[in-house]
Amino acid sequence: MIGERGVTLAGLVLVLFLAAPAAAQPRQTLSGRIEGARGHTWRWAFDVGLERDAVRVRVTVHPVPTAGVGRAELDRALARWEVEVERIWSGTWAVRVPGGRRYPVLLDLAFAARGEHHQVVVSRSGDRVDAVHWRLGDAPAVVAHEVGHMLGLYDEYRDGARAPGPFEPDPESVMAQGGGRGRVRARHFQRILSWFRQRTGLEAELVPLGEGGDVLAERVPPGRYDSSSGQRGEP
Ligand SMILES: [Zn+2]
Known part of the structure; x- marks a missing residue:
């Protein structure tokens, strides 16, 4: 029989375990292909x-x-x-682990001439904009939408590269046409949540952070693109 002291100790160990932070996970590259989303x-x-x-x-x-297109x-x-x-993608959602600790999801968009995940042609006024063709005047929400495709997301508008299955319009979503109102939804981070659960073994979930961010949601400092060195001047 386990004594009162044993129970207390077990409880303490359990509390410590539940409150313990998830172990840091080294950065990993995830990639894949989306084939034939309405022809895309x-x-x-x-x-x-x-x-x-x-x-x-x-x-x-x-x-x-x-x-x-000029350098400047x-x-x-x-x-x-x-x-x-x-700003659009960061500090909107956090991964919460059992015990309540939250890890805000922060997105760092880096421009670099080497070691890139994606190449994008930037034109002054091309007639198309998609994940790999941007125009100088494109609004941030439009570019945020294209970055969403780079994260493995489908379009969320009727004529877009939609996911198979039923379609529910969400005009404010960043994956709506033109980036909508730049709203990031929990479904947009499912791939990241799956990675987190798999790597940590924790029953984590996504929780929203406050409107306009949260004290936890520190921003990624802006970097500087320097094509001559191929380095990104990020602190
Ligand atoms: Zn799109």
Whole structure:
């Protein structure tokens, strides 16, 4: 028979176990292909890792300007996209582990000339915009939508590259046409949640963070794209 003391000790161990942080998980590249989504096929890829205080998702894009796109205007567009796209995707949801500890999901969009997950052609005024064709004037929500495809997400509008099965319109979703109102939903992080559960073995779930972010949702500092060195000047 187990004594009162044993029960208390077991309880203490259980509490400590439940409150314990998830072990850090090194950054890993996840990738795959989506085939034949209403005639569309694309490759998705990104890095994900669990650091001490956050789930960090990194998408690295090599921008290839078309003739006539100047260095300075490209840099201005990249800087704007990076800040705004990270703002749209970061600090909206957290992964919560048993015991209540939350790890905000933070997205880092990095522009680099080497080691990229994706190449994107950037034109001044091309007639198409998709995951690999962007235009200098594209709004951040539009680019955030294309980054969503790089994370392995389908379109969420009637004529888009939709998932098979029934269709429920959600016009505010970042995956709606044109990026909607840039709203990120829990379903958009299912792949990341699955990775988290698999790596940590924890029954984690996604919980929303407050409107406009949360004290936990620190931002990723903006980097600087430097094609000559292939390095991204991130602190
Ligand atoms: Zn799309």
